[in-house]
């Protein structure tokens with residue numbers, strides 16, 4: 656008898672807490688919504704710095720390329736004025752490619768080679784091409800994105 660009364664009391668206490676909790680989140684939702692327009696304002700100023708400057712066009716040899724290990728990107732210039740960018744992460748087992756030799760991007764780990772023109776596999780063991788990366792050339796600057 657005594658025990659069952661105790662349980663009933665607990666149930667009432669839980670119900671009361673639940674009621675209080677549903678009020679609080681509703682109160683917190685308003686400040687969260689009011690911060691959304693601020694995020695929009697930040698985005699509207701972004702186009703000025705839309706891409707990160709990666710290199711100058713003069714840094715990329717014609718008929719070759721340059722590897723940017725920090726950004727894990729290789730930028731190539733297969734023909735003068737034609738810039739391409741690829742992931743520098745080898746599609747074989749994930750090493751960062753190590754050098755550009757002639758028209759090939761070379762991975763030092765197992766010797767895979769990728770074409771500077773389109774990232775396609777020239778030599779295995781890699782079987783998949785290096786994925787292309789988006790770059791934009793503005794004047795003599797190469798921008799990421």
Ligand code: FES
Pocket residue numbers: 745746747748749750762763764765766767779780781
């Ligand atoms: Fe590049 Fe194996 S990880 S060849």
